[in-house]
Amino acid sequence: MNIIRIEDPADPRVAPYLSIRERDLVGREGRFVAEGKVVLNVLFAAGRFQAESVLVLENRLAGMTETLALAPDGMPVYVASAAVIDAIAGFHMHRGILAIGSKGVAPSVDDMLAALPERALVAVPVGISNHDNIGSIFRNAAAFGADAVLLDETCCDPLYRKAIRVSVGAALKVPFAVGGTASNLADALSRHGFGQLALSPAGEADIRDMPRPGRLALYFGTEGEGLPEPLLKRLTTARIRMAPGFDSLNVAAASAIALHHFTDATG
Template sequence: MFEPIAIDDPDDPRLAAYRFVRERDLVGRQGRFIVEGEVTLRLLFSFSARFAAESVLLAPERWAGLSDLFAQRAGRPPVYLAGRDVMSAVAGFPIHRGVLAVGLRGAEPAPAALIPPAPAPALVVGLVGLTNHDNVGGLFRNAAAFGADAVWLDAETCDPLYRKAIRVSAGAALTMPFARAASGSALLDLAERHALTPLALTPGGDETLDALEPPSRALLLLGTEGPGLPDAVMARARCLRIAMAVGFDSLNVATAGAIALHHLAGRRLAG
């Protein structure tokens, strides 16, 4: 029978990977990432092809409700039980849910490996220069909700496995296939090679989204709020805007992305 390990010392070296995760998350964790909450922990265990749990840290009262994750499981990670005061001292912020885990990233896939080959339908979200973790998490949630095949990110877009991005994504950052390319231009090169129509969402677009007949294979490009997509990227894409009330021309990028994805995925959702 699998037994968790009780720890009552916040300086216990077995908890080193959890130490001050709020600060360390910002600079990367040597192939590790932090998961918090029961929903995301269960997703981490369910999608083990790319990600794995290195260890789990629980408040003692959470063990009974989560012990099923470790029953009859080969290669089970260690589970540490610590009071919330110990967990909070280790993590560097108050732990309310009583559930943390250290995940391992696994190998980074090639972007092209994540989408069906032409001529099969495909819908990809391309993020260019997005450095806000809330927006990236929200867009991953939208991509999952509307059935996108993958998310491609340029080198400047922040890490979707940042603790807050995972939480805002409702765990979709762990389930939505994603990969990186060097730049927005590299994303467009991928689109060209794999017969994806590049669609750039911008308030200055020549066409309105609602008038677009969704292409069978599309790459929806989204840029950071304020500056938006680079001119060089928009010059190689079909530029679309969302029709709005007179005097207003912008939305939060995650909201705009949700509207665009709903339009582009309409047929596959109806089917």
């Protein structure tokens, strides 16, 4: 392990970790921040994104040995005291370990879809601008073995720090691509032979009565507005049965139910 002791919060080697929260707001020029042991395990094990470095609390280093054993050879592991780390990050970093990763080059929607197997399950969030919801959708996608997530251009960034955290690292594991509009995504999914189902409280049939095509894309809209009307007109719609009088479901819950229903997982 390439362990490097940091004594000065202004050390240029830890510049990417400076003022974490402020930097969340302005963006990171192609980088993301991953936090906590569980998330870092996924980052290293999935190997989908390149980890540039890790910053760890000195008194947590021993407990991170197994996690760091998964890291790329030679990757710098910066170690510092709590006081130095808090001065770098700008807040008390109780998780004890952070990583900076490189977003790399995002795949095009077509390239990503072309690479999927004959039988594939894809989640398509549309207009989801809440990082908790995006993170939860990725977590559910991973839990139920979805092959990819396709996001329309109005969704928030799955590699935002909080989204990664809520996803428990799934945003670093499940392949995703960001397309244009929902209509552009539907065009692409059609080209690649996907059956497409738009989840909506007013859906024409219960998801439990829907056949599962080999390649299936499931669309999830916002809680308030739902999916765009033109998309609902174009696609087959399906609903999740609910009790009368309180037909309100969080989009993360809806994605859990629909992905669980259509998954091939047998675990």
